[in-house]
Amino acid sequence: MRALSSTLVLGAALIGTSAIEVGGAVADPAPQPGASQPASQTGGRRLNGLEGDVAVRHRRLLVKQRFELAPLFESTINADFRHIVGGGLKLEYHFSDMFSIGVVGVGSTALDTGLVKKIDGTLTDSPMNPREPTRAQFDDRLNTMPLHGAAYLSITPWYGKLAAFASAYVAFDFYFQAGVAVAQLKSNCPTNVCNDTHPGQTQMQSGDTIPPDLNPNNDPPLNDGTRVGLYLGGGIHVFLNDFLALDLTVRDYAFNDNPSGADFDANLFVDSNDSRFLHHLFFGAGLSIMLPAKVKRTP
Numbered sequence: 001m002r003a004l005s006s007t008l009v010l011g012a013a014l015i016g017t018s019a020i021e022v023g024g025a026v027a028d029p030a031p032q033p034g035a036s037q038p039a040s041q042t043g044g045r046r047l048n049g050l051e052g053d054v055a056v057r058h059r060r061l062l063v064k065q066r067f068e069l070a071p072l073f074e075s076t077i078n079a080d081f082r083h084i085v086g087g088g089l090k091l092e093y094h095f096s097d098m099f100s101i102g103v104v105g106v107g108s109t110a111l112d113t114g115l116v117k118k119i120d121g122t123l124t125d126s127p128m129n130p131r132e133p134t135r136a137q138f139d140d141r142l143n144t145m146p147l148h149g150a151a152y153l154s155i156t157p158w159y160g161k162l163a164a165f166a167s168a169y170v171a172f173d174f175y176f177q178a179g180v181a182v183a184q185l186k187s188n189c190p191t192n193v194c195n196d197t198h199p200g201q202t203q204m205q206s207g208d209t210i211p212p213d214l215n216p217n218n219d220p221p222l223n224d225g226t227r228v229g230l231y232l233g234g235g236i237h238v239f240l241n242d243f244l245a246l247d248l249t250v251r252d253y254a255f256n257d258n259p260s261g262a263d264f265d266a267n268l269f270v271d272s273n274d275s276r277f278l279h280h281l282f283f284g285a286g287l288s289i290m291l292p293a294k295v296k297r298t299p
Contacts, residue, residue: 061296062171062239063094063156070247072286074106077250078279081259082110084145090247090286098156102177104251105149116142133217133262136193141221141261143187145280148253150231152179162238171239181231181253183280187224187261194220200269212269219270221261229255229277235284243293247286254279 070090076083086108094100116139123135133141159173199219200212235249256275258264264274 057298059298060171060242061097061298062159062242062245063100063173063237063290064097064296066094067291068092068094068100068102068288069291070286070288072104072106072247072249072284074108074251074282074284076280077283078281079113079259081113081116081142082144083113084108084110084148084280084282088149090288092154094156097159100154100156100175101152102154103149103151105147107147108145110144131215131217134193137217138260140189140193141187141223143185143221143223143257143259143261145183146186148181148183148280150177150179150181150233150251150253152177152231152233173237175235175237177231177233177235177251179231181227181229181255183227183229183253183255185224185227185257187221189221189261194218196220196269200267200271214268216263216268216270219263221258222270222272223258223261223275227255227257229253237288242295243290245288245290247284247288249284249286251282251284252279253282 068090070092071087072090073087075085086106088104088106090102090104092100092102119138120135123133123138125134125136127134154175154177156173156175159171162170162172164170196213196215196218198212199216202209202211231251231253233249233251235247237245237247239245254277257278257280258275259278261270262274263270264276267273
């Protein structure tokens with residue numbers, strides 16, 4: 001009798017277990033938020049309730065479909081002879097969190113670098129060596145950049161938050177830009193200094209042939225006028241609130257230039273071949289104003 005009772009109990013337990021497994025296979029309960037899903041429904045992988053959810057909830061769309069206006073300051077960081085320092089404005093429209101288009105324009109003044117001061121200290125007004133420029137021939141041939149700017153496309157692949165002392169949090173994003181650079185160059189070499197009207201050429205006067213003077217120091221520098229080239233940039237927005245951000249940028253305006261106006265290729269006269277494709281690097285700081293001022297949020 002005891003053996004029969006044990007057999008009946010074991011059989012009842014197996015039947016109950018089979019009923020539970022069959023019932024679970026017929027209708028699984030709906031997964032609750034945060035609950036893991038059965039591996040049978042995920043191709044053998046066990047997933048929790050966050051699978052398929054958005055990465056960030058209630059995220060502020062700090063740039064999407066907003067117009068950005070940024071007064072800025074900008075200065076060269078790699079100038080050989082003259083630092084270009086000035087202020088301007090950036091205008092940009094953000095189609096999405098990632099893509100935007102914009103323009104930047106800057107008006108500038110020029111400051112001599114330490115290299116110019118060192119060179120000036122070695123030059124005189126009447127050098128003994130005819131190949132050595134006078135102080136005026138060197139200084140007056142250096143060019144400046146009163147205006148420069150660019151039109152560009154921008155991509156913003158990364159954004160996030162910065163924490164200070166685990167109590168203050170600010171949002172930031174990194175962006176990269178590429179487009180077309182435009183610059184207005186200017187040099188000031190008076191005719192009493194740059195007085196060779198036919199550099200590198202034979203000049204005809206009264207039927208006589210006059211050979212070139214082979215002195216590049218009195219040739220026109222040919223380093224002014226409008227230049228068009230390549231623009232590249234990269235920077236960071238550090239958002240102070242929903243519509244104000246500190247904008248820090250490194251910009252590269254690359255175009256043909258001869259900053260010294262000198263005989264770079266050493267053929268004893270100055271011509272267009274003395275210009276080369278140069279990268280004019282600037283560091284800029286500005287205050288971005290996002291419009292409209294009210295920010296949108298994701299679900």
